[in-house]
Amino acid sequence: MPEVAGRLRRAQAEAHPWRADISKALERGLEAVERIERGSTEWFSAVTQVVFASYKLGRFDDAERWMSVVASTAAMADAESVKLICLADGAAVLSMVGRYAGGRALLDIVERAYASTDALDVEAAAHLHEARAAHAVCTGDLAAGADGMEAASRAYDQAGDRRNACSTRVNSGSILESFGTLEEGESLVRLTVAETLAASGRRDEAMAAIASARAALLARADKLSDPTWRERFLRDVSDNARTLDLARQRLGG
Helix, strand or coil: CHHHHHHHHHHHHHHHHHHCCHHHHHHHHHHHHHHCCCCCHHHHHHHHHHHHHHHHCCCHHHHHHHHHHHHCCCCCCCCHHHHHHHHHHHHHHHHHCCCHHHHHHHHHHHHHHHHCCCCCCHHHHHHHHHHHHHHHHHCCCHHHHHHHHHHHHHHHHHHCCHHHHHHHHHHHHHHHHHHHHHHHHHHHHHHHHHHHHHHCCCHHHHHHHHHHHHHHHHHHHCCCCCHHHHHHHHHHCHHHHHHHHHHHHHHCC
């Protein structure tokens, strides 16, 4: 009976955040972990809920401690995939709270596990993509973050997880918007220099500045491996579009 009660507590831990009761989610999650056999699918799932609740309550030390427990726990025969999901989710959490080394260490564990198997579980792969994206964004690589979220969205779609597919797709757009905003500042500076030189009659210097601005812009766009994101970055960020228009007018091509 303790196992049955533990599974019920796990379900309650997952449900309580939807009612904005994070403290109760943590309480139920801890009760589940105590009652469910360690190393089982349900146990790893319960720990995931404990880590999420700890994160939302600002108990980052507890979240990191639980991930250490997970990493050292052997998974039962049918629980390896759920363990990897738990580790990937934990990596995302640690990255988001600034514990980058801990997050990277968990990602390394998951990636090594994938490298040693021929059959990759698509749902676990989706969580890994999302965790990689979170780590990339939190450590300043927005382009890799956008690509990772898009890869996660595709994997969630393949796994039939529509909710997470939609969530990661929205996150991809938000990351790209942030990337465009940050990069737009450099485009504006370069564009202003080129236009000022052209307006003052310094043609050769203006042409060189325009060529440099275009080259720098295209180099930044190349950081986005997805063609759709790359096109949007060049077309929808106003200063980027102006830079390319000016280059076409003055340089041709």
